[in-house]
Amino acid sequence: MPTKRSALLREAPIPEMQGLLQGEPSPVGGRREAGKAERRRAIIKAARELIRETGNAGLSMRALAARAGVSLATPYNLFGSKRAIVVAMLQDVREFHEQFSAKRPADPIDRIFLALDTAIELYVGDPPFYRTLWTAVFDASEGMREEILGPKGDAFWRGLVDEAAASGALREGVNPNLIGQHLDFIRRSAMFEWAVGLIPAERLAATARLGYAFILAGAVTDDRRQKLFAAVTEAQRRLA
Amino acid sequence: MPTKRSALLREAPIPEMQGLLQGEPSPVGGRREAGKAERRRAIIKAARELIRETGNAGLSMRALAARAGVSLATPYNLFGSKRAIVVAMLQDVREFHEQFSAKRPADPIDRIFLALDTAIELYVGDPPFYRTLWTAVFDASEGMREEILGPKGDAFWRGLVDEAAASGALREGVNPNLIGQHLDFIRRSAMFEWAVGLIPAERLAATARLGYAFILAGAVTDDRRQKLFAAVTEAQRRLA
DNA sequence: TCTTTTGTAGTAACATGTTCTAAATTTCGG
DNA sequence: CCGAAATTTAGAACATGTTACTACAAAAGA
Numbered sequence: 399m400p401t402k403r404s405a406l407l408r409e410a411p412i413p414e415m416q417g418l419l420q421g422e423p424s425p426v427g428g429r430r431e432a433g434k435a436e437r438r439r440a441i442i443k444a445a446r447e448l449i450r451e452t453g454n455a456g457l458s459m460r461a462l463a464a465r466a467g468v469s470l471a472t473p474y475n476l477f478g479s480k481r482a483i484v485v486a487m488l489q490d491v492r493e494f495h496e497q498f499s500a501k502r503p504a505d506p507i508d509r510i511f512l513a514l515d516t517a518i519e520l521y522v523g524d525p526p527f528y529r530t531l532w533t534a535v536f537d538a539s540e541g542m543r544e545e546i547l548g549p550k551g552d553a554f555w556r557g558l559v560d561e562a563a564a565s566g567a568l569r570e571g572v573n574p575n576l577i578g579q580h581l582d583f584i585r586r587s588a589m590f591e592w593a594v595g596l597i598p599a600e601r602l603a604a605t606a607r608l609g610y611a612f613i614l615a616g617a618v619t620d621d622r623r624q625k626l627f628a629a630v631t632e633a634q635r636r637l638a
Numbered sequence: 639m640p641t642k643r644s645a646l647l648r649e650a651p652i653p654e655m656q657g658l659l660q661g662e663p664s665p666v667g668g669r670r671e672a673g674k675a676e677r678r679r680a681i682i683k684a685a686r687e688l689i690r691e692t693g694n695a696g697l698s699m700r701a702l703a704a705r706a707g708v709s710l711a712t713p714y715n716l717f718g719s720k721r722a723i724v725v726a727m728l729q730d731v732r733e734f735h736e737q738f739s740a741k742r743p744a745d746p747i748d749r750i751f752l753a754l755d756t757a758i759e760l761y762v763g764d765p766p767f768y769r770t771l772w773t774a775v776f777d778a779s780e781g782m783r784e785e786i787l788g789p790k791g792d793a794f795w796r797g798l799v800d801e802a803a804a805s806g807a808l809r810e811g812v813n814p815n816l817i818g819q820h821l822d823f824i825r826r827s828a829m830f831e832w833a834v835g836l837i838p839a840e841r842l843a844a845t846a847r848l849g850y851a852f853i854l855a856g857a858v859t860d861d862r863r864q865k866l867f868a869a870v871t872e873a874q875r876r877l878a
Numbered sequence: 879t880c881t882t883t884t885g886t887a888g889t890a891a892c893a894t895g896t897t898c899t900a901a902a903t904t905t906c907g908g
Numbered sequence: 909c910c911g912a913a914a915t916t917t918a919g920a921a922c923a924t925g926t927t928a929c930t931a932c933a934a935a936a937g938a
Contacts, residue, residue, distance in 0.1 A: 428905080429904090429905060433905085437916090458894065468917085469916060469917045469918065471898090471919095472917080479895080572870065576848055580849045583823060583824050583849060586827060587822075587823035608820065609853070612852070612856035613856060615857075616853060617855075627809075627856075634813050637816060669935060669936090670885080673934090677886090699924075699926080700924080709887045710888085710889085711889095712885090712887080715885070719925080719926080720925065
């Protein structure tokens, strides 16, 4: 259990983190902010390398600081905690959005499944890395979890459901937000089980798809249900 | 990150743990085993008290050992790790089974919902305690997680679904095990979000019920679907 | 009863995440 | 260019989970 002696100085919200990780130029920063950004990048890069080389076990703050060429205190100044660093890596979803945007949109329900597949493909493509990250997600302190797990972190996925709702794919009276929440539950649980080794990579996609299909079958209009039943059958076949 | 210097001596499977926590007498043990059992009980008891009094933060191994009246090394000999101790507390499901058995069984689908409600009621009845425990679940090391999260740990829940399947409530071709898995996903996710504070206690039951209803609606025979749609509507109303 | 085995007490030690301090360095405003 | 403010550095320090080790007590087996 980490020490919590004052817990006031660090723990900063790190307002620019998002922007730095997703976009290119630092918002408006002077030279000072640029330096911080560079150090942040160096730290993230070092963390990536360490995870790739030695797994999560090798990612100690002392090793990380040494590798990034900064002092041990600096990662704490810039990120607040080790967890925040890992979370920052997971939030860098550029790659996913590129992959997803490259493919053709389609029926809103199909889009949901496509996004699911794309994300899983990405994760499974680099198991040691994403496994570590996902494990860390469930290990994160309360504040962090909200960042990734809360509605905010899942905004992209909720948007997909909203599209489906807007196009009239959902049954009268079902709340898209609640559907989205439960799809998130499924996706996260599946990722979690994969991360800890309870689900092998080959079964991950089919497992998540099955859960999605179940839930959507319960939420979709009557005329679309058969298609989702077919998705259930198909996913079950792959899991047989 | 914990030290992993040899990781061979401790980490024992602790074969009798289950029995000790659930049943009364130690399996066949001589006097030696009885002593161990007593120490185990003392440790669990001390852990409970410490969590209740000070929250998870106060549960340090040194404090625990002192309170239990054993040496610091003893909890490691008996449980293997701090996490294993917390997990042992969560596995003590006697109370739940008593509560559940006390109620009348019913339609197999109703039984599933009843079990869900009963479990959640139990957890919400003692938030500081179960919150800590559930948080620890997602914090557990790989071996531990399997213990609680794997099919084995969820055997009770899977059994309920099997009953439903046996009574012909499920659509042709749906695999009860896979249904059970996804119900587990929902339940765990909901518990997790409650544990970390993303879902308030008042919404927990309705949230989990909604997910169950969605999934079961996608899995059940046509004649039973309307009832589950009603459950969806009802749960949504409570969440409005 | 005597010997062997098993398990604990007691305690030191280690690695790690985290915080703190003072000094050094860098940036910024003027 | 200068002083003030902000940050980093280096290193010590702390709490904690965990392991190692020795001495000792108690049970088991002969």
